[in-house]
Structures are given as C-alpha cells and as structure tokens.
Amino acid sequence: MIENKPSGAYTIDDLPFLMLGVAAHRTMDLIATILGPEGIAEREKAAARRAPGELVDSTDVALSETAREIAEMTLATASTHPTTLRILAESRFLSVRVKIAENPHTPPETLTELARTPRGIIANTAAANPGVPAGELETILLLSDSEAARLGALRNPTVTRHLIEVAAADPSPYVRSCAAHRTTVVTTLERLAADSDAFVRAGAARNLLVPHLSPVQVDALAGDPERGPRAALASNPAAPARALERLAADKDTWVRSAVAKSDALTPAAAALLAGDPDERVRTDLAGNRGCPPALLTALARRRQPAAVREAAAGNLACPADVLYRLAADRSPYVREQADRTLYIHHLGGGLHD
Structure with a gap:
C-alpha cells in the first residue's frame, strides 16, 4: 500500500503506485485520496540517488499509457521534490513536460533546459515561469530564435523594464x-x-x-x-x-x-449604445454595472428582447422597482434572474427604491 503524505512529498518512486491506483479506479478521485496526510520519507531519499534520465520504465505491473500519463501528471503538478521534477522533465508525454515547465518548484537549471527546447508550448511555458534565472530571460529575449520562448519571457512577472524595451524592437509582431x-x-x-x-x-x-x-x-x-x-x-x-x-x-x-x-x-x-440596433450590444450594456439607472430602466422594458431584459435583471445596479417588475416578467429566465438579484440585495441589505 502507498503511504499517505502531503502531495509535495510524493516522488518519482511513488509512480508505480499512482499508476496502479489510476488503472484500478480510472478516476482522479483516487489520486486526490492518495495525496493525503504526511507519511514516511524513504522514497524521497531513494529518488535523490537517481539520475535525471531514469524514468520509471521498469515496473512489474503492466498498465495503460493513460494510467501512466495521469500518474506522471499528478506528480508533475503536485511534487516539490527537485529530483522527481528533473526526471519528469524528460517524460515522453508532452502534457507532463508542460506541467513541469509550469511548476514553481522546478529547479532553475531544468527550467533553462525546457525554455531552450524546440517544442514551442514547452519553451513558452518554461520561459514564463518566475523560477527561470534572470540571466536566462535576457539570453532568451536577446538571442533566442524561438518566438514562443520570447513571448513566454515577456509574460514572466520578473522580466525587467530594460528587457521589455529590448522586445519592443523584436522582428516578430507578436513579441512587439x-x-x-x-x-x-x-x-x-x-x-x-x-x-x-x-x-x-x-x-x-x-x-x-x-x-x-x-x-x-x-x-x-x-x-x-x-x-x-x-x-x-x-x-x-x-x-x-x-x-x-x-x-x-x-x-x-x-x-x-x-x-x-x-x-x-x-x-x-451608454446613451449611444442604449439605442444600438444590435441586440448583443444592448445585452452587454444591460449587464454593465456602470450603466446609468435610467438607461437600465429603458433596457428592462417589455419591448426589449428577453436576452436584454435578463441581462438587466442580473445587474446589481438595476433600480429596485425595475427588479420587482422583472420578477413578474413573462419570461421565466428573466423572472429567475431578477429573483436572484433581489435575493443578493436582501442578503447584503443594499436594496433601495
């Protein structure tokens, strides 16, 4: 049996057990059950002795590729163990490698390698990870041929003002x-x-x-x-x-x-849009809390399409008397939305005539 422990404590040595659970139950509910209270740390010590290229291909249990991918995804998402994350960065599953590129605990050197991969989605995701070294962000934006990596670097919350200015002269219109x-x-x-x-x-x-x-x-x-x-x-x-x-x-x-x-x-x-010929525009306006009350009143009139009246009925800025009228609307959808809005107002004590 696999020991229960916090999700971050799971390592690559737990993969066969996770695979067995997925294969047996075919649901992610079991994974959530497995990732429970803290257990022992022996597998973590064993994982630390593994080389990054040693994915667990030698398991005694013949399980489906789907079970393996789900199990690896679970580890890639939840694990905080550096060796485990380095190993999974070489997974044969693209989805797993993307999750490793997203994981905030992935080691910086692993993120650097992933940001340099020719696979665009992985390079983009890794370059956007705050754990990428500052020097690597500069290298990406100055020297990388990968448009995906450069876009990822610009999404990185740690990117500097100087590097944004560098990107402003990029040959790619998407990067600019x-x-x-x-x-x-x-x-x-x-x-x-x-x-x-x-x-x-x-x-x-x-x-x-x-x-x-x-x-x-x-x-x-x-x-x-x-x-x-x-x-x-x-x-x-x-x-x-x-x-x-x-x-x-x-x-x-x-x-x-x-x-x-x-x-x-x-x-x-808002006054211009209240008379727009397109119903979708009036519907969007009726749902905007910044729409003046007088215009919301007009948008809630019976001659307006039901979609517009329903949007007004769901607007917390709609006047109280209008909401009460909409609660008796001929459309059941409008009535239901008005009832919900009135209920929210009453809960918050914010309904005024």
Whole structure:
C-alpha cells in the first residue's frame, strides 16, 4: 500500500503506485485520496540517488499509457521534490513536460533546459515561469530564435523594464505586441502605437498608459482601419472618455460590444449604445454595472428582447422597482434572474427604491 503524505512529498518512486491506483479506479478521485496526510520519507531519499534520465520504465505491473500519463501528471503538478521534477522533465508525454515547465518548484537549471527546447508550448511555458534565472530571460529575449520562448519571457512577472524595451524592437509582431502591452515607457508606447502591424497597435491600445498618448494618437487608434486596435482600445479600462464615445458609434458590432462591457463606460457612450440596433450590444450594456439607472430602466422594458431584459435583471445596479417588475416578467429566465438579484440585495441589505 502507498503511504499517505502531503502531495509535495510524493516522488518519482511513488509512480508505480499512482499508476496502479489510476488503472484500478480510472478516476482522479483516487489520486486526490492518495495525496493525503504526511507519511514516511524513504522514497524521497531513494529518488535523490537517481539520475535525471531514469524514468520509471521498469515496473512489474503492466498498465495503460493513460494510467501512466495521469500518474506522471499528478506528480508533475503536485511534487516539490527537485529530483522527481528533473526526471519528469524528460517524460515522453508532452502534457507532463508542460506541467513541469509550469511548476514553481522546478529547479532553475531544468527550467533553462525546457525554455531552450524546440517544442514551442514547452519553451513558452518554461520561459514564463518566475523560477527561470534572470540571466536566462535576457539570453532568451536577446538571442533566442524561438518566438514562443520570447513571448513566454515577456509574460514572466520578473522580466525587467530594460528587457521589455529590448522586445519592443523584436522582428516578430507578436513579441512587439506583447511589449507594447507591457511597456511603462511612454515614448516606446508612442512608437508602437504607430507600428505598421495592426497586432502591435492593438497591443499598444491595451496598455494602461494610453491616456498619456497625445490626443492625435488616441484618435488614430480609435479610428484605426483595422478592427483589432479599435476593439483593444474599447476594452481598455483606462481608455479616455472621448475615445469611448467615438467607439460607441463604431461601424463594427464587436467594437461597440467592447465599449458596452467597458469598466470605463461613460454616460454619453451608454446613451449611444442604449439605442444600438444590435441586440448583443444592448445585452452587454444591460449587464454593465456602470450603466446609468435610467438607461437600465429603458433596457428592462417589455419591448426589449428577453436576452436584454435578463441581462438587466442580473445587474446589481438595476433600480429596485425595475427588479420587482422583472420578477413578474413573462419570461421565466428573466423572472429567475431578477429573483436572484433581489435575493443578493436582501442578503447584503443594499436594496433601495
């Protein structure tokens, strides 16, 4: 029998036992049961003597590949044992190697090796792991031929301002777009907001420093010939009011919907969207807590489609008298949503006429 111990205490020597449990029960519930209270540490000591290339291929029990993959995935996700994680980094299963690349306890040297692998998803995941050495992040962004690894390095929470500026000149528009989203240097943002690639301009439009751009540049993003930058700007919670009000009248439904869902929604933009010809836009607006109460009242009227009324009924900012009316709506879905919202208000004591 396998001893019960904390999930992090399991090592590569526990793999045959985990495989046996998976094969016998075919459910992950057993894995959750196995990963229980602390047990003994003999297997950890045994694992420390193993070479990284020694995956446990010699087991006395003939088990399915599926059972083996699930067992390895369990170890790759839960283990904190360095030797175990180094061994599993050489697993034949891609899913396991990705989990090792994600694991915050994976040794730095193992993460470095994974970040240099030609397999894009592994390189990307490993490069984004905070455990990657700072020197390796610099090597990736300066010298790596792998676009996936460079993108992963830019997602890494430890990446420096200097390296983001390096990435802003990357030949890949995807890398430049990520740098445009993350940069904290206004002059760099200005340059990337005028990039020839729409994907890069969209990255710049998502940056929270957009209000620091000149009105001319913000207008250029709001009037971009491609939908991507306009939609990105509409989704930006820091987007200037003037830009949102322009985008609320955009020709593209996707862009108008992004404005309707915006945390920065202005009363003027909401007023434009309340009369939008597209039901999806009005539905998004009705669900936005920043929508003015008078407009929510209008969106909850019987002449509106049920989807719009239901969104209003689920909005905690909806006036009390409107919610009570929606609780008697002809649509059972609207009534149910209104009842839930009223219940939440009563629980919090926040319902006022």
